[in-house]
Amino acid sequence: MLSNNKQEGQPLQPNQPLTEDAAKNGTIEAIQQLGQTAAPSGETNIFCMTIIGQVEGHLVLPPQNKTTKYEHLIPQLVAAEQNPKIEGVLVILNTVGGDVEAGLAIAEMISTLSKPTVALVLGGGHSIGVPIAVSADLSIIAETATMTIHPIRLNGLVIGVPQTFEYLDKMQERIIHFVTRNSRIAEEKFKELMFKTGELTRDIGTTVVGTDAVRYGLIDMLGGLGDAIRELNRLIEERRKTQTGGMVQ
Template identity: 60%
Template sequence: MSKSNAKKSETPGHDPEELRLQQELITENGMLTATKGRHAIHCMTVIGTIEGHSLAPDNQKTTKYEHVIPQLVDIEEDPEIEGLLVILNTVGGDVEAGLALAELIAGISKPSATLVLGGGHSIGIPLAVAARHSFIVPTATMTVHPVRHSGMVLGVPQTMRYFEQMQERIVRFVAGHSAIKAERFTELMHNTGELVMDMGTVLNGEQAVQEGLIDSLGNLKDALRYLYREIEGKTDFS
């Protein structure tokens, strides 16, 4: 432990065991239980691949949904936590796991905000729109595309219908938690003139806001300002 860290541990109000647990949470799950600012905000990160029932390769950064689910329950139940900030930089991943996390975030009764940094692609889009207010930095991008599947696929009508139903669930969730219309989101999904050897649309931060997919352009300061004002019951977010 460095001298600076030792001094912090000895400072009144900084319990060494609490600091150790905080460091473990950040290292293992990319989460911070509650910040020490004006209000207690829980910071949660969704990075890399969203891992579902199947394990991702060891060399990939992942967000494991079985780790995030109990954290979200704890956020809702803990009276000391006043708000939730979800920071995303994800390539997407397991569709059912991503939708499950998005539904839980949408069900949090406390003030919540999302901030897209880098990328909020694929199934990361429902997660990006799940909170009460969504932010994206100008340099971030979001890739909208149809449901994909890796591995063996049976070419039977039942399989095709399953993919259609899954895609409908995604479209319905995104349209229900943002200002974009379902028809427009589907149109962006099926765009064949932008991605090489694929269909879909890549939106930068400004375009995502113009399409109504994300609420506001902003950065960390803007997201925290929104949460503080929501917690304090104010309506002016300027």
């Protein structure tokens, strides 16, 4: 006789207690589908958003690609902005880049949040990951992490070359303006890194390691997860003081 638990392939009844196997299966399913699982501890005032793999834009990438879908991140940011319990946003990046417009959309949303934001680059924050990393109020990079800065590339058929070049040039200027506006790097230095030849085997540009990213002013500081949490809590505390006129609640 079959039981009604999830292990036997039957859905749980509304008033049926959640068995240990069913809870374990639910956790595994959450990890498989979303790449995350709810922490067993109490509620937190920090919303953590991960940007990993390739930023997927208007075209669906092959299933073997690890992707971050921007249409999933945008409503999460809207919810974090509207939720009074969320006081800060932590953005963790390990991305190879991806769709330029999708990446810029994510970066613009992060930069316009009213709540404190901290970005942490682990592994890599390449290509369009650079604007996303600098869009936060404070950016942190691990010492072993790298960031690749290069011009915009176009895949596929090009029909009108002059018109396409003009479009790419304008979009590239948008990226340069956004990065220099949201970081301490000079526009001349950023362009120098972007158009450098001889360093990348099959491309123009520069791979910047963690210490150099801080030295150039692209990223604010070196650090890891503990530093990111500490700095975000500091920004949250400063915002509380501002909102209460100098009196901490």
